[in-house]
Amino acid sequence: MYEGYAKGKFRKVRVDKDSSFNKNITKSTKKDVKDIVLSPKVGDIIHYSFESDQYMITEVLERKNELIRPDVANIDQVLLVFSAMRPDFSFNLLDKFLVILKHHELTPVIVVSKVDLMTDENLKSLKEDLKFYEPFYDIHYVNSKARIGIDTLDGIFEDKITILAGQTGAGKSTLLNALRPELELKTQEISDALGRGKHTTRHSELYEFGGGYICDTPGFSKVDFEFHDYTTLKDYFVDFAKYSDQCKFGHSCLHINEPNCMVKEKIKSKEILQSRYDSYLNFVEILKNRKEKY
């Protein structure tokens, strides 16, 4: 019996038994899960046998998380690549990604790319605003073209399944190239790895990268909320959640019209970033409108 990741479609299942990565997997707790046995997705840890030239999946282990679009399981982290400019940095989109990732219990790593395109003054101001995120999220600033700032990302891929997300043109391929020049990934491979292969209908795959794996993420530049209840949004704003026990209505406070709301106080005193609250109100409206439609 062997154990490994489903790296692609079933016929592509393979295992490098000697890598430390796979030794880690072998140590992981094994649990039978009956309801997912039928169709393993990329990232699934599977047991399989190999007999007479035939691979046979005998078991799919419990998933720690999963996404549907992209169709990947057991993701350890999501590299959110956001360019400082071209396209312009969007706090609203960043907040949207952060809410969606929190909903799926996925860990984000924020990478601000193309910092070289900004004036010093604008970059300073961007960094000041992003300071509000730093207590909760890991943030890196890079100029991938000149390979500046990327050393802080060294080692973050090790033993992990990482997916990349971010707007078209944010600099995802350039960043991967900057990180692993020794791999000399051909443009086409990187393009495949990021889900922009010629075949738009093909499945996701895992690629070995920096001691772990990155997964291509077709369609992960545009994301949408996969829940309808706007009252749960507040829980996905980790900086609000920190203060909600000090609101008069505690954890049930939506921080909108309630009296004695500590979150609103903290926005006034500039301890929570105003644009975080703007995003919050915007998402509440989006979900409310959606609810009324259905």
Ligand SMILES: Nc1nc2c(ncn2[C@@H]2O[C@H](COP(=O)(O)OP(=O)(O)OP(=O)(O)O)[C@@H](O)[C@H]2O)c(=O)[nH]1
């Ligand atoms: N000046 C500067 N340009 C960059 C940087 N990173 C990427 N670019 C440029 O931005 C453009 C888009 O970069 P890509 O790496 O292709 O972006 P992507 O996120 O992979 O884009 P899609 O393939 O559309 O998803 C390219 O022309 C890059 O050369 C950077 O740090 N600084």
Ligand SMILES: [Zn+2]
């Ligand atoms: Zn409140």
